[in-house]
Each structure stands twice: as structure tokens, then as C-alpha cells.
Amino acid sequence: MNSVLNNPRSELHALQPLGEGTSDVESLPSYFCRLAVSHSVSTLALSRSIAQRIEHDVSHQFDWHQRRLASTCESAETWSAALSELTAVPNLDKLTFLSWQNVISRSGLSIVTRGQFCPSCFAEDLAKGRTPYFRLVWESAEVFVCSRHACSLETHCPHCGKDNIRHTAAYVVPGWCTHCGEFLGKEGEMPATASIDPAARWAARQIGELVHAQQTLASTPTRDNLINAISQIIEEMDNGQSALFARRIGVAKSTVHNWLKGDGTPTLKASLKIAAHSGASLTQLLSGDLSTWVCPQIEPQLILNLPQPKPRTRTVKRERNWAEIENQLQAFLVLPTPITVREAGRRLNIDPRLLYLRANMLTRQLGERWKEYLRRRQDEHVVNAWPHLEQACIDIWAEGKSVTLREVIARVPAPILAPLSNLLLNLKDVQSHLMRPDFESEAAK
Structure with missing residues (x-):
């Protein structure tokens, strides 16, 4: 089923590439696999033979499929030229994306590493008497x-x-599984179109048109034409503001700046985004031909007569008599029971922080007076609980037990212990006092 051109001078069989002139053109890896089948040799043997022919040193771990033969890299250029020379079949570079190497960054064309295929295309090839083959468009990871x-x-x-x-x-026979040998084609009802992401189908169609267009390119697209096309799109869509354009297509503005002012080149994914937002086809964009492109018109937004919110009335600035406030703070300082700064602020209807800012000295005195009151009250609680703690320790020791918090709580009333802020520390002080020699002598008397 493989058609061979009549060219007796070629070193390898002059196989005719499949799908030429269409968006379903064959990929170079597929052509290479069919060439190996035509010579009844393994793909590894054929790849090593070609590598020796082009004077490439290969290691024992060399794998031909890792060369990314369908990409825009140097390997694709070298191998397509070598196969053209050995088979005498011209333009095998059209089975790769080399035609677009100047307008797609080298790292911006992702090639699938594990292979993908359409079972329906394989089934259709076999049904129409064609040799199943891998399409070039399937090589793109997009x-x-x-x-x-x-x-x-x-x-x-x-x-x-x-x-x-x-x-x-x-x-490797395109269309058949290399593991079980079964045919990869699958006939039957096609899945519903609604289940396929429209954006993914649009991207596949755009790349298919790109592959179709490269078959008849008069000249290789240049980066200058691409950048001019992007500049024109930015000018007409975003009034020349590259930052707005970058936000529109979802890339960093530094990336767009590098395209326009530096030596950067958009990736295939970025070019697809530009085409999607501008309405230009991917082929028009990468070839730099926007002669038939029309900037998409955005429909004007309807003006609705919505009720206007009422203006907010500003709060009248409050004037405070700080002389009077300081007099009240002086009065707080002589109260029988001290109060906190927060309580003073509540009584004066003033934020405590403002008291520290405007009446710092009086406010600090008020705070220190409250702290001293707390210390004094705590001391009173300790004095009140001290004899109870002493007696509890003596009783516990008399029973031959260790003094623990549980034993003390069981012997001392809760109202006595509740005010103590640090019961363990107080209990330790009591035990130290009881174990002093002078206390034992006093107890003996």
C-alpha cells in the first residue's frame, strides 16, 4: 500500500509522503517508520544507519524517537534533509514544523513525547484503502x-x-499497536460534539490550517513580519498599550515587551491566544499577513438609568476640652478604688489610646495606680490563704503523703484558693517556710 516513486538513484526507497497538500499531511516520524517497514528493518537499525550516513556519533542508548523529528529544532532539520537526500524525495521538511521556526520560539513548540492518535482517522484510512499514518498535527502538544x-x-x-x-x-507500523499488534482504528458512532471543548477543537483546526498552509508557502515566514503584525493588533485593539494587550491574552507585560523591543519570539500557545482574542487566524498571524484582517468590534454597553446612591453625610468633628478631661483624670487618681485606663476611657467616652497621646502623664499614673492596686490585693489574698496552706501541708505530711495540688485543693476551701493567681508558687513558698530550722524550733516550743 506504500507508493514508491520511480527513482533508481536513491539509497533508500523513495516513498511518497501521505496526505501532501492537506491539513492531514504525514509527520516525519510516521514517514520514518514506514520507511523502516518498507526496508524490513527495525527503526533502531535504520536510525543508526542514517546517523552514520550523516556522520553523527550515537551512543548505545540512542533512541530515534527522542530526536523530536517533527519540531523546529536542529534534529528535525538535519534528519529531514538526510532523509530527502537518501530517498531523493524533496521537501521532506514539510513533514515537520520547520517552516515556522523563525516565528515560533525553539522552546515554544511542545512536541508530544508518548504519541497520540485518532482511532477514527485510522479506521477511515483503512476503509478508504489508504495506508494508516500519523498526522503531523498530532505531534503538537497543543x-x-x-x-x-x-x-x-x-x-x-x-x-x-x-x-x-x-x-x-x-x-513500528503506523496504525497498529507495537505491544499487542491489534489495529488502533475504531469504528462506530462519533462522540457528541458538545462533549468536546470548543476551544480545543478550534486550536486543533488552527494548527491544521497552519500545516496545510506550509505546503504552499512561497517564502519562510520571518520574525519581523510577525512582530509587525502583533504591533498592528496592539495598536488597533488596545490603542498601542502593550500592558493592556498582555492582560488581555494572559501573559506578563514583560513578555510582550520582550517580543516588541527585544529578541523574544512568542510560543505557539501564546500565538494561539493572540489569534483567539484578535480574530485573526493562526496562519495569518505567523505569516505576518493581516491584509484581510478586521479588528473585532466590541458592542457598546447599554447605559442604564440606575438610582444614584445618596451622598453620605460626614460626621461633625468632635471638639474635646482637654483641660476638662485632665481635671477628670486627676479626679480618677484620688478615687478610693483605682480604675483601669480602659474604664477611664469608657467613662470619658474617649479611646484609651487617645488618652495616652494627649494626656500621657496622667494616663500612665492611672495605669500604675491600677497595677499597684492589683499587687496589693494579691498580697492580701496570699496573707489570707497562708495559714490555710500551712495547715494543709502539715496535715498532708502527717499522713505520710507528698504535698500535691490535688491534696491541697481537697483540704483548703475554694473561696480561699480562687483569688490566688499563682497557687503553685505560693505553695512552694509555704513549704520552704515550713522546712526552715527556725520554724521547727518555734513549733517545738
């Missing part, structure tokens, strides 16, 4: 669905469930 059949791309064999079934075997 493509998740088949735009033709509106179904998700698969990565696992529907029969054995294994993944990475494109590359994990010595002999």
Missing part, C-alpha cells in the same frame, strides 16, 4: 482533539491498554 471527527486523541491502545505504543518496539 492539539488534544481531532478537528475532523470531533473526538479526543488517544494515547493508549484500546485493546491492551498500553501507552507509548508508537515507539516502544523495534518495528
